[in-house]
Amino acid sequence: MSEHNPFPDEGNTGHIWDDNIRELANPVPNWWMMAFYASIAFVIGYVVIYPSIPLATSHTKGVTGWTAIGEYKAAIAEVEAIRKPFEDKIAAKTAQEILADEELSAYVEASGKVIFGDNCAACHGNGGAGNVGFPVLADDDWLYGGTIGQIQTTITNGRKGMMPAHAATLSADEISTLASYVVGLSEGKVDEKGKALFQGKACFACHGMDAKGMAALGSANLTDGIWRFNEADILASATRTITHGVNAAGDDETRNAEMPSFKDKLSEADIKKMAVYVYKFGGGK
Ligand code: HEC
Ligand code: HEC
Known part of the structure; x- marks a missing residue:
């Protein structure tokens, strides 16, 4: 750093290195300062409105009382309110009656995908297309019968086909x-x-x-x-x-070859839905 300032009129800070590298004292650009103040205003506004500052055992709540989980729950409640009339009817009707009711069976067809995906598709494939060792559900070839009642019984109780080995009894x-x-x-x-x-x-x-x-x-x-x-x-x-x-x-x-029982894994209403859903793959009879 030099003691003597060789560039006296350019408004530098007097910090000069290697004879000519110096630090200038220019003000920060206006746009930058405005953005800086705006961000402070934003933080204050945010803290007032939303939950934000962590405290020892809780946090500031904000004047609106908004929470992400609250918004999520409200959205779920909204969906459930739309579903409720359908779900109530499904609970009250038999699988046969659900199938016969055009509106309800369309609802099951649309909403059953998730239950099928979570519980059945790992074995039976998407859309019941079948897998090696697991029967196709989308055709009209049935081991245990393809009436809505038979399909419902299969899902409720499970199935286990039995055929003896013949290695010892036949040449x-x-x-x-x-x-x-x-x-x-x-x-x-x-x-x-x-x-x-x-x-x-x-x-x-x-x-x-x-x-x-x-x-x-x-x-x-x-x-x-x-x-x-x-x-x-x-x-x-x-x-x-x-x-x-x-x-x-x-x-x-x-x-x-064992089809597991879903009696204890799915509600009765969900089993009815799955029976209708599988039937509607097109192979039901
Ligand atoms: C762990 C694998 C597995 C899962 C999960 C599974 N299944 Fe099965 N499913 C089978 C097997 C294996 C059979 C054939 C049983 C046999 O051959 O005796 C079968 C048979 C069936 C049948 C009878 C097919 C016929 O031709 O008569 C239906 C209907 C059926 N499953 C529906 C479902 C539904 C609906 C779900 C979900 C709720 C489901 N399965 C979940 C393995 C599974
Ligand atoms: C106790 C009853 C029983 C007897 C006896 C029996 N089967 Fe089976 N068989 C079955 C069942 C049940 C299945 C289907 C199993 C399943 O999918 O879960 C089957 C499946 C088969 C299959 C496979 C079909 C396919 O789609 O892949 C063949 C082949 C077969 N049996 C031939 C025979 C022959 C030949 C005999 C006589 C030696 C015989 N079975 C005796 C019950 C029997």
């Missing part, structure tokens, strides 16, 4: 014949040897003489070309199902 040849037979059925072929085996080995007891399945047991229709279990190719999948069964105790390779 590899017999299993192969049966697998070809059932795959052939869906292609319109009838192999007499397979048919005799199917009826002789009591497959018919669960799947029916015509192999079309029984809704009470959830025994899949084997003639429609829609395969509940189909990972690699249909023949290999059918072979595995026949060999290891479905939910067969004591067989490590058995197919696990």
